[in-house]
Amino acid sequence: MKxxxxxxxxxASLGAAGLSQAGGHADVKIGVFLGLTGPIESLVANMxxxxxxxxxxxxxxxxxxxxxxxxxxRADTTCxxxxxxxxxxxxxxxxxxxxxxxxxxxSGVTTAALTNVAVPNGMVMISPSATSPALSTVEDNGxxxxxxxxxxxxxxxxxxxxxxxxxxxxxxxxTNNDYGKGLADAFQTAFEAAGGTVTISASHEDGKADYAxxxxxxxxxxxxxxxxxxxxxxxxxxxxxxxxxxxxxxxxVLPDGMVGDSLxxxxxxxxxxxxxxxxxxxxxxxxxxxxxxxxxDGTSPFAGESYDAAALIMLAMQAAGSMDPADYKGxxxxxxxxxxxxxxPGELAKALEILAGGGDIDYVGASNVELIGAGESxxxxxxxxxxxxxxxxxxxx
Amino acid sequence: xxxxxxxxxxxxxFVIVPAIAYGSQLALGALGVTLIYGILRFSNFAHGDTMAFxxxxxxxxxxxxxxxxxxxxxxxTALLALPFGIAVCALFVLFCDRVVYRFHRAxxxxxxxxxxxxxxxMFVMNGLVRFIIGPDDQNFADGERFIIxxxxxxxxxxxxxxxxxxxxxxxxxxxxxIVVAAxxxxxxxxxxxxxxxxxxxxEDLALLSGINPDRVVAVTWILAAALATIAGTLxxxxxxxxxxxxxxxxxxxxxxxxxGGLGNPIGAIAGGFxxxxxxxxxxxxxxxxxxxxxxxxWKADGLMQLLSTNYKFAVSFLILLMVxxxxxxxxxxxxxx
Numbered sequence: 001m002k003x004x005x006x007x008x009x010x011x012a013s014l015g016a017a018g019l020s021q022a023g024g025h026a027d028v029k030i031g032v033f034l035g036l037t038g039p040i041e042s043l044v045a046n047m048x049x050x051x052x053x054x055x056x057x058x059x060x061x062x063x064x065x066x067x068x069x070x071x072x073x074r075a076d077t078t079c080x081x082x083x084x085x086x087x088x089x090x091x092x093x094x095x096x097x098x099x100x101x102x103x104x105x106x107s108g109v110t111t112a113a114l115t116n117v118a119v120p121n122g123m124v125m126i127s128p129s130a131t132s133p134a135l136s137t138v139e140d141n142g143x144x145x146x147x148x149x150x151x152x153x154x155x156x157x158x159x160x161x162x163x164x165x166x167x168x169x170x171x172x173x174x175t176n177n178d179y180g181k182g183l184a185d186a187f188q189t190a191f192e193a194a195g196g197t198v199t200i201s202a203s204h205e206d207g208k209a210d211y212a213x214x215x216x217x218x219x220x221x222x223x224x225x226x227x228x229x230x231x232x233x234x235x236x237x238x239x240x241x242x243x244x245x246x247x248x249x250x251x252x253v254l255p256d257g258m259v260g261d262s263l264x265x266x267x268x269x270x271x272x273x274x275x276x277x278x279x280x281x282x283x284x285x286x287x288x289x290x291x292x293x294x295x296x297d298g299t300s301p302f303a304g305e306s307y308d309a310a311a312l313i314m315l316a317m318q319a320a321g322s323m324d325p326a327d328y329k330g331x332x333x334x335x336x337x338x339x340x341x342x343x344x345p346g347e348l349a350k351a352l353e354i355l356a357g358g359g360d361i362d363y364v365g366a367s368n369v370e371l372i373g374a375g376e377s378x379x380x381x382x383x384x385x386x387x388x389x390x391x392x393x394x395x396x397x
Numbered sequence: 398x399x400x401x402x403x404x405x406x407x408x409x410x411f412v413i414v415p416a417i418a419y420g421s422q423l424a425l426g427a428l429g430v431t432l433i434y435g436i437l438r439f440s441n442f443a444h445g446d447t448m449a450f451x452x453x454x455x456x457x458x459x460x461x462x463x464x465x466x467x468x469x470x471x472x473x474t475a476l477l478a479l480p481f482g483i484a485v486c487a488l489f490v491l492f493c494d495r496v497v498y499r500f501h502r503a504x505x506x507x508x509x510x511x512x513x514x515x516x517x518x519m520f521v522m523n524g525l526v527r528f529i530i531g532p533d534d535q536n537f538a539d540g541e542r543f544i545i546x547x548x549x550x551x552x553x554x555x556x557x558x559x560x561x562x563x564x565x566x567x568x569x570x571x572x573x574x575i576v577v578a579a580x581x582x583x584x585x586x587x588x589x590x591x592x593x594x595x596x597x598x599x600e601d602l603a604l605l606s607g608i609n610p611d612r613v614v615a616v617t618w619i620l621a622a623a624l625a626t627i628a629g630t631l632x633x634x635x636x637x638x639x640x641x642x643x644x645x646x647x648x649x650x651x652x653x654x655x656x657g658g659l660g661n662p663i664g665a666i667a668g669g670f671x672x673x674x675x676x677x678x679x680x681x682x683x684x685x686x687x688x689x690x691x692x693x694x695w696k697a698d699g700l701m702q703l704l705s706t707n708y709k710f711a712v713s714f715l716i717l718l719m720v721x722x723x724x725x726x727x728x729x730x731x732x733x734x
Contacts, residue, residue: 212415247547
């Protein structure tokens with residue numbers, strides 16, 4: 001059946017390519033390599049405009065590398081199909097000749113694109129949303145960064161969120177891919193280390209006809225709440241619906257892939273009381289970014305991270321005085337971290353000016369960027385709870 | 398004394414009720430596939446997307462009726478819209494037959510050419526559905542959601558395990574029984590049904606005895622469209638409508654039809670239930686169930702799960718493989734593939 005899906009996806013990405021190439025010819029091109037179709041297409045609808053906003057801001061400032069213009073070129077990762085994603089980034093690098101790539105989004109396709117195409121071609125990739133712990137140790141020649149934290153961190157935060165509510169026993173289900181498995185394992189390790197019990201950790205496949213078997217197994221194993229490390233548009237929703245229908249679980253813990261307005265809208269009031277967390281911050285930058293977002297939702301998960309990923313690429317270029325990935329890859333950590341003048345969203349022109357003058361900046365951006373380890377965000381999380389059929393923010397961790 | 402009852406309720410809630418509902422959905426889908434295979438002699442890969450197309454039309458009519466304020470009270474409005482969905486879907490399928498399959502039928506093409514043509518039709522339908530209604534989830538169920546909720550059942554019986562039965566599940570089972578009975582009556586008792594079976598058994602002989610082949614083909618397509626629309630709408634009511642999921646439904650539906658015996662209507666029904674029950678019973682964790690029925694403080698530590706749910710699909714395909722190896726015509730002697 002995979003053979004049948006592939007041509008559809010290829011056709012879709014060719015269509016997207018046709019659109020993006022209709023744009024003008026700017027001096028510098030930056031790839032926006034996100035899952036325009038597939039399981040997280042509803043999140044990407046706010047991520048891609050976020051990245052493009054930063055690109056437009058820099059391009060319009062006229063201060064980038066002595067007045068060069070920048071253009072965004074979109075390509076589709078599909079989120080799930082590594083072959084289609086590899087072909088798409090290949091096209092960005094060899095045919096569109098981009099100088100940096102914002103993306104990919106889902107961990108599996110990001111790993112494939114990075115190891116098969118970006119590293120051999122020496123291309124810098126900054127992912128706003130790939131969170132698999134495996135990406136921390138991948139062989140990347142210093143070319144890969146992410147403005148999203150590793151799920152090893154999310155596992156710890158989720159443990160705190162659950163433990164603070166006095167819950168000691170949970171069941172876990174995860175979507176059967178690099179993201180789901182990585183997060184489920186990281187969470188289980190952290191939760192058990194904190195003295196909790198995971199009764200079962202069972203995978204589910206996305207887009208399947210029926211989840212009765214999974215729900216049955218989870219219900220039998222028991223637990224006070226069910227942790228659903230899945231996707232909002234896919235199996236995650238099916239599992240929640242099935243659990244509510246059979247009375248297996250009443251409360252669900254929702255990690256980042258499950259946080260979105262479409263979930264309470266689809267399930268209704270039964271979801272009230274469920275809680276979770278997604279990357280996010282209450283910093284000044286997040287507010288500024290949300291206000292500046294036009295035509296899309298700047299508070300949607302990973303929208304701010306996407307803006308920051310694009311901004312970091314261009315600021316590193318400015319600091320290196322070059323758009324060659326080999327020159328600017330070493331500058332990414334420098335512009336992201338202290339010391340230097342703090343830069344918030346909307347201040348990219350100021351940052352470009354400081355860098356042109358030889359000064360130092362500390363990019364804070366929309367997601368409070370602080371790159372640690374192999375170049376990944378230290379991580380700020382927004383704790384949410386579903387109240388009266390809508391997402392509400394409880395606090396920040 | 399209540400422990401065996403609790404065990405029974407537990408099993409009913411998580412295994413029997415969902416498996417019967419899922420089995421009925423698969424059986425209705427498999428009936429359509431098997432009908433096309435039996436009479437037109439090819440595997441119709443477009444069946445999953447025919448289901449999606451019919452369901453989409455039904456949804457559009459449902460929305461229209463809802464906006465007019467029409468409803469069936471506790472029953473979903475979609476049932477009212479179903480005949481319209483069937484009618485439009487039948488017209489569309491007849492149109493497909495006219496522009497695609499008729500050409501090949503006139504040339505008496507090999508079945509494999511029909512199969513490939515149906516893959517083409519599948520992609521066109523797939524695109525059309527996404528173009529009209531979009532790739533997202535659509536919720537169109539209304540009316541009462543539950544006949545009995547797990548919590549109400551517990552209060553009613555005093556058991557610690559509940560059984561929940563959804564309205565959509567019982568509608569599915571009832572509709573399946575009615576549709577199957579009507580189909581059997583049609584095929585065995587009416588003149589048209591008999592001529593269809595004659596055409597299926599021996600095309601040349603049927604033509605010689607004056608059976609109009611165009612009529613047989615048209616009736617077959619209309620029945621297949623009706624079955625597809627009914628199956629798709631019931632599935633959508635129970636879960637939700639998403640074009641991609643319908644595309645994926647094709648696999649278990651074909652597995653059901655083949656396990657039961659392609660071309661044999663009884664086989665399609667049996668196959669649907671075999672696949673649904675095997676997927677759910679083999680991967681169910683019997684820990685709680687065992688704790689209810691074993692005596693005293695003999696508690697199970699493990700989950701008592703035969704296979705992890707990861708292997709759900711391995712189970713149905715293993716059954717498919719065994720059937721093809723040891724009884725290639727399926728459990729109920731259909732046509733060999």
